[in-house]
Amino acid sequence: AAGVIQSPRHLIKEKRETATLKCYPIPRHDTVYWYQQGPGQDPQFLISFYEKMQSDKGSIPDRFSAQQFSDYHSELNMSSLELGDSALYFCASSLALDSFNSPLHFGNGTRLTVT
């Protein structure tokens, strides 16, 4: 079965550079969530989208922005990168805002290293 696809798998950037992470949800899923997992830490919710509109916002820095496109894929744009942005970035998708009927399906993540 198709899963959540994230690209790239690994990304190395220097401080102050920009990065774009992409997430392709499971077909027919209309909701996308972004999580950041720092080294040895639990995943922290960043932002979510439902039907191409932002549905919730968590601890996402102002330097980051995201959007969901008409084909439901999502991109997380990160500017002025800092060393502390080094983390594993997970994308997850579900069919609706109802977690009972559609639990989250996670992608394998993009590991971002900022040097």
Place this chain on the structure above:
Amino acid sequence: AQSVSQHNHHVILSEAASLELGCNYSYGGTVNLFWYVQYPGQHLQLLLKYFSGDPLVKGIKGFEAEFIKSKFSFNLRKPSVQWSDTAEYFCAVSSGGYNKLIFGAGTRLAVHP
């Protein structure tokens, strides 16, 4: 604000030993509770979830969890672990009908043959 606390950061067991991982949450309203597993190099996978009804929830791979409302706990159990259960386990909570999850810090389980 919601928060999730997992008591054990690292657990080491021998095969066939019993497992119990603690999870406590803080939230005054109705919550949905989850356990996710993350095998080395892989993505988070749902083990089981609790929304309502029977507080003893059975999940995949022989795992179960018990919701004790009075203790704000949702501990994960398995009677007999296998080497293949070596992974990191995350407890998570959401409220209402939404998928925005608040995760615990995770428990890294190592099972020795």
